[in-house]
Amino acid sequence: xxxxxxxxxxxxxxxxxxxxxxxxxxxxxxxxxxxxxxxxxxxxxxxxxxxxxxxxxxxxxxxxxxxxxxxxxxxxxxxxxxxxxxxxxxxxxxxxxxxxxxxxxxxxxxxxxxxxxxxxxxxxxxxxxxxxxxxxxxxxxxxxxxxxxxxxxxxxxxxxxxxxxxxxxxxxxxxxxxxxxxxxxxxxxxxxxxxxxxxxxxxxx
Numbered sequence: 001x002x003x004x005x006x007x008x009x010x011x012x013x014x015x016x017x018x019x020x021x022x023x024x025x026x027x028x029x030x031x032x033x034x035x036x037x038x039x040x041x042x043x044x045x046x047x048x049x050x051x052x053x054x055x056x057x058x059x060x061x062x063x064x065x066x067x068x069x070x071x072x073x074x075x076x077x078x079x080x081x082x083x084x085x086x087x088x089x090x091x092x093x094x095x096x097x098x099x100x101x102x103x104x105x106x107x108x109x110x111x112x113x114x115x116x117x118x119x120x121x122x123x124x125x126x127x128x129x130x131x132x133x134x135x136x137x138x139x140x141x142x143x144x145x146x147x148x149x150x151x152x153x154x155x156x157x158x159x160x161x162x163x164x165x166x167x168x169x170x171x172x173x174x175x176x177x178x179x180x181x182x183x184x185x186x187x188x189x190x191x192x193x194x195x196x197x198x199x200x201x202x203x204x205x
Contacts, residue, residue: 046068048070050072052118059090063089076106078127106137113140114143115143125167152198186204
């Protein structure tokens with residue numbers, strides 16, 4: 001008998017695990033290539049900088065980011081399937097020495113204050129249960145002048161009801177995110193869309 005007090009299983013998009021999760025990850029990687037390129041252009045990485053990606057999936061965007069000389073990339077992803085896939089990918093590319101990829105949550109970032117020059121969240125903001133708490137954590141680990149790139153799926157006015165992020169299922173995802181970022185002290189700008197994705201760039205003073 002189903003326990004009505006328990007949360008329903010998370011959709012595969014939120015927690016891609018096992019064989020089907022790995023397959024889903026490959027499909028999303030193929031679909032997101034344009035978003036990765038646009039996100040990195042907005043981030044504008046410089047040699048020897050340090051970055052954090054939240055929800056790195058298969059690790060493809062990290063692989064592209066590591067093309068910048070001497071860049072270091074840390075990452076958090078909630079599923080062991082994606083952590084293992086990304087680690088394997090970067091080990092095969094001999095890029096893993098400049099990475100620190102961990103299983104974890106956006107709500108608690110396990111690195112010290114002012115660890116990073118920039119942070120990325122590509123199509124993962126919609127899964128943050130408490131966006132203000134998570135953005136405060138991001139701000140904590142960014143250095144002064146640190147950049148944050150958020151890439152959103154275009155939910156238009158009909159976001160899925162199962163999304164855990166109250167901002168993402170509000171129908172006003174971009175506007176409310178910009179308001180929250182400004183409240184937290186970020187300078188913000190919405191950039192040109194990348195295909196069906198929309199991009200926000202934020203920077204700490």
